[in-house]
Amino acid sequence: xxxxxxxxxxxxxxxxxxxxxxxxxxxxxxxxxxxxxxxxxxxxxxxxxxxxxxxxxxxxxxxxxxxxxxxxxxxxxxxxxxxxxxxxxxxxxxxxxxxxxxxxxxxxxxxxxxxxxxxxxxxxxxxxxxxxxxxxxxxxxxxxxxxxxxxxxxxxxxxxxxxxxxxxxxxxxxxxxxxxxxxxxxxxxxxxxxxxxxxxxxxxxxxxxxxxxxxxxxxxxxxxxxxxxxxxxxxxxxxxxxxxxxxxxxxxxxxxx
Amino acid sequence: xxxxxxxxxxxxxxxxxxxxxxxxxxxxxxxxxxxxxxxxxxxxxxxxxxxxxxxxxxxxxxxxxxxxxxxxxxxxxxxxxxxxxxxxxxxxxxxxxxxxxxxxxxxxxxxxxxxxxxxxxxxxxxxxxxxxxxxxxxxxxxxxxxxxxxxxxxxxxxxxxxxxxxxxxxxxxxxxxxxxxxxxxxxxxxxxxxxxxxxxxxxxxxxxxxxxxxxxxxxxxxxxxxxxxxxxxxxxxxxxxxxxxxxxxxxxxxxxxxxxxxxxxxxxxxxxxxxxxxxxxxxxxxxxxxxxxxxxxxxxxxxxxxxxxxxxxxxxxxxxxxx
Amino acid sequence: xxxxxxxxxxxxxxxxxxxxxxxxxxxxxxxxxxxxxxxxxxxxxxxxxxxxxxxxxxxxxxxxxxxxxxxxxxxxxxxxxxxxxxxxxxxxxxxxxxxxxxxxxxxxxxxxxxxxxxxxxxxxxxxxxxxxxxxxxxxxxxxxxxxxxxxxxxxxxxxxxxxxxxxxxxxxxxxxxxxxxxxxxxxxxxxxxxxxxxxxxxxxxxxxxxxxxxxxxxxxxxxxxxxxxxxxxxxxxxxxxxxxxxxxxxxxxxxxxxxxxxxxxxxxxxxxxxxxxxxxxxxxxxxxxxxxxx
Numbered sequence: 001x002x003x004x005x006x007x008x009x010x011x012x013x014x015x016x017x018x019x020x021x022x023x024x025x026x027x028x029x030x031x032x033x034x035x036x037x038x039x040x041x042x043x044x045x046x047x048x049x050x051x052x053x054x055x056x057x058x059x060x061x062x063x064x065x066x067x068x069x070x071x072x073x074x075x076x077x078x079x080x081x082x083x084x085x086x087x088x089x090x091x092x093x094x095x096x097x098x099x100x101x102x103x104x105x106x107x108x109x110x111x112x113x114x115x116x117x118x119x120x121x122x123x124x125x126x127x128x129x130x131x132x133x134x135x136x137x138x139x140x141x142x143x144x145x146x147x148x149x150x151x152x153x154x155x156x157x158x159x160x161x162x163x164x165x166x167x168x169x170x171x172x173x174x175x176x177x178x179x180x181x182x183x184x185x186x187x188x189x190x191x192x193x194x195x196x197x198x199x200x201x202x203x204x205x206x207x208x209x210x211x212x213x214x215x216x217x218x219x220x221x222x223x224x225x226x227x228x229x230x231x232x233x234x235x236x237x238x239x240x241x242x243x244x245x246x247x248x249x250x251x252x253x254x255x256x257x
Numbered sequence: 258x259x260x261x262x263x264x265x266x267x268x269x270x271x272x273x274x275x276x277x278x279x280x281x282x283x284x285x286x287x288x289x290x291x292x293x294x295x296x297x298x299x300x301x302x303x304x305x306x307x308x309x310x311x312x313x314x315x316x317x318x319x320x321x322x323x324x325x326x327x328x329x330x331x332x333x334x335x336x337x338x339x340x341x342x343x344x345x346x347x348x349x350x351x352x353x354x355x356x357x358x359x360x361x362x363x364x365x366x367x368x369x370x371x372x373x374x375x376x377x378x379x380x381x382x383x384x385x386x387x388x389x390x391x392x393x394x395x396x397x398x399x400x401x402x403x404x405x406x407x408x409x410x411x412x413x414x415x416x417x418x419x420x421x422x423x424x425x426x427x428x429x430x431x432x433x434x435x436x437x438x439x440x441x442x443x444x445x446x447x448x449x450x451x452x453x454x455x456x457x458x459x460x461x462x463x464x465x466x467x468x469x470x471x472x473x474x475x476x477x478x479x480x481x482x483x484x485x486x487x488x489x490x491x492x493x494x495x496x497x498x499x500x501x502x503x504x505x506x507x508x509x510x511x512x513x514x515x516x517x518x519x520x521x522x523x524x525x526x527x528x529x530x531x532x533x534x535x536x537x538x539x540x541x542x543x544x545x546x547x548x549x550x551x552x553x554x555x556x557x558x559x560x561x562x563x564x565x566x567x568x569x570x571x572x573x574x575x576x577x578x579x580x
Numbered sequence: 581x582x583x584x585x586x587x588x589x590x591x592x593x594x595x596x597x598x599x600x601x602x603x604x605x606x607x608x609x610x611x612x613x614x615x616x617x618x619x620x621x622x623x624x625x626x627x628x629x630x631x632x633x634x635x636x637x638x639x640x641x642x643x644x645x646x647x648x649x650x651x652x653x654x655x656x657x658x659x660x661x662x663x664x665x666x667x668x669x670x671x672x673x674x675x676x677x678x679x680x681x682x683x684x685x686x687x688x689x690x691x692x693x694x695x696x697x698x699x700x701x702x703x704x705x706x707x708x709x710x711x712x713x714x715x716x717x718x719x720x721x722x723x724x725x726x727x728x729x730x731x732x733x734x735x736x737x738x739x740x741x742x743x744x745x746x747x748x749x750x751x752x753x754x755x756x757x758x759x760x761x762x763x764x765x766x767x768x769x770x771x772x773x774x775x776x777x778x779x780x781x782x783x784x785x786x787x788x789x790x791x792x793x794x795x796x797x798x799x800x801x802x803x804x805x806x807x808x809x810x811x812x813x814x815x816x817x818x819x820x821x822x823x824x825x826x827x828x829x830x831x832x833x834x835x836x837x838x839x840x841x842x843x844x845x846x847x848x849x850x851x852x853x854x855x856x857x858x859x860x861x862x863x864x865x866x867x868x869x870x871x872x873x874x
């Protein structure tokens with residue numbers, strides 16, 4: 001279980017641009033839960049992910065995983081049991097390394113990076129199988145540099161890499177936003193498949209209300225650092241896009257947008 | 258197309274390398290002359306050297322040819338040019354200034370090509386005092402300079418000197434100054450710099466220390482920006498003593514210094530002996546210039562209100578801008 | 581003619597060590613490391629002092645590698661732990677090293693002919709004593725350059741090597757792999773500067789001299805060779821980066837040899853060399869900065 005406890009975050013404290021985003025914000029996520037988070041720009045979705053990942057510091061509060069505080073851990077230490085897929089497909093893989101090298105790196109996550117061979121030939125068949133599972137024909141491109149693949153292909157590989165080792169937590173940061181609608185759909189389905197197959201706990205930030213409704217078993221809508229809608233299980237299943245849109249518009253009007 | 262161009266270029270390079278075949282015996286004596294960089298004193302050395310060869314009765318073109326190269330104060334370039342001389346089987350290498358002399362000596366080692374050097378301050382320290390090598394040292398006449406300053410400024414106590422910490426000649430000359438200054442009743446205030454850009458600051462430091470005069474070494478960085486030093490010192494009314502004639506010409510008060518053309522000529526005469534086969538380099542010990550001259554700039558001295566003792570004035574060479 | 585090619589090759593191979601170092605920082609780590617101008621003479625300074633004191637010539641290489649690694653560590657710590665910008669960290673180390681080099685070996689130091697270098701010492705003579713000094717230099721330089729190249733290739737294929745390549749390519753991924761990207765960068769800087777200092781040591785063995793100013797322009801040299809090498813082999817993906825930079829280094833020295841050989845006025849040398857580089861780059865169809873950030 002992941003718990004965000006009374007976290008306060010103010011940007012540019014003590015300056016004229018001071019902006020309080022979270023004031024004692026709390027959230028808990030059950031193991032195995034797949035949460036979709038929607039909200040307008042600046043509502044705090046991505047900041048929340050960054051706080052959980054340790055990418056940005058907070059003024060107060062605590063983040064716990066399995067009852068243990070991870071607040072003192074640096075970002076890279078938290079990633080031992082966390083995976084993240086970014087909006088920009090270029091951030092999830094190394095463009096100048098081959099796909100095989102990228103997968104080998106991901107495969108070794110959590111172990112030591114010593115002087116043994118970087119690419120374990122015995123694992124190639126496993127990688128090929130995983131790539132086949134993506135259904136994008138990538139299994140024949142193991143020796144191609146990642147940089148020469150399309151955004152969708154890279155994002156699919158990034159997803160595979162992020163979930164290759166056992167995880168407590170998968171973070172999806174608008175990971176379909178930079179893709180064309182058709183590719184986005186493919187990646188979204190893959191994401192769902194992987195999360196379900198590997199029984200992952202996941203948090204997905206998205207601007208796509210349909211994805212938020214269709215996928216996941218809990219739905220959060222955020223606004224100005226607060227959860228304004230939180231629906232789980234059957235209640236979530238009955239939520240429609242129109243419901244969301246109505247609420248969304250109401251918030252936007254309040255904001256003067 | 259691009260690929261073709263690349264290969265054509267590579268081929269052109271190879272061809273141009275091939276074009277430089279080595280000439281054989283019966284041709285004029287081939288001299289590879291490597292100068293560390295372009296600099297008035299070093300240029301004077303080279304010109305004096307060539308003059309020295311002519312003075313010895315050798316004629317360029319029939320008796321000898323000179324391949325003059327300049328390393329642009331770059332040690333890697335020094336090595337490469339010396340290597341080129343060696344591969345072209347020159348009959349003699351001439352190195353002007355210490356780094357070039359060392360580079361020539363290293364490159365000449367295998368083929369035992371004779372090496373002549375000009376303007377190496379401390380040949381022994383540079384390891385250039387034995388083997389198939391000889392030349393002339395341009396060690397500054399420190400005693401003479403101190404004497405000159407004492408004669409010009411009987412009341413002076415402190416001499417300020419700017420030097421580059423990475424120039425070996427400067428470091429060793431500073432040591433000599435400090436060792437000898439006491440016996441003439443001076444103390445030395447030496448300020449070290451690392452780049453030409455720091456020299457003006459160094460000059461300001463010395464001026465604020467209220468030194469009685471400046472004395473220059475043959476330090477490349479300092480000499481290179483000498484005009485900016487002179488601007489500050491003349492405003493402060495502090496005379497600057499140069500280390501050679503070129504410096505006096507541009508505004509130093511006086512100098513007991515080396516005439517680099519003369520030094521070059523002396524070296525040229527040594528080289529001529531080797532070329533004629535009268536002696537080999539290892540038979541000729543390196544020489545230090547025995548005579549130095551006193552140069553004065555009356556305009557500057559007058560402006561500073563310094564009167565030149567008559568015995569000095571009688572032998573000094575006038576080097577004011579007008580002269 | 582052959583002699584000139586050989587002496588150019590020797591220079592190219594020896595200086596290839598500097599190119600390897602710059603290749604690691606600039607091309608792989610994407611870190612513009614200016615400490616090279618200081619670690620190169622540092623290697624030479626330590627070597628010159630050790631040689632004149634009668635140290636085993638082969639051990640001087642090891643010593644140079646160690647002090648170079650230390651210099652890289654300094655730049656790394658300044659950048660990674662003290663959060664100083666990359667360019668500035670290198671400048672700080674380079675500036676400090678200038679004084680340190682002066683402390684170690686003075687403004688310059690000549691190694692006498694009676695002192696054995698790696699080109700004249702017993703084991704080398706036992707193996708290649710039949711060759712002339714020049715050819716021996718070529719063989720030894722070739723062995724060292726090729727050995728370092730192969731070692732680097734092997735290292736880049738290890739897990740640690742992959743991680744190093746990843747950090748310059750996409751630092752986010754390294755963090756995602758639960759590794760401290762700062763430490764990986766630090767390791768890269770250590771390796772790079774160790775190689776550069778080894779280059780300085782070889783130059784000291786070859787020229788029997790150290791000069792405090794010998795580091796000036798080494799970064800520029802390294803960059804030029806990396807750019808030339810990578811540009812030339814851009815279309816040949818099977819050619820490893822390490823091979824490309826060795827060729828780049830040799831080509832650089834060849835450009836200078838050609839410029840020298842054209843018999844142009846010495847003061848025009850740098851201009852001619854610059855034009856030759858430009859020709860190589862244009863002929864290979866790509867400009868420098870694109871290559872570096874590719």
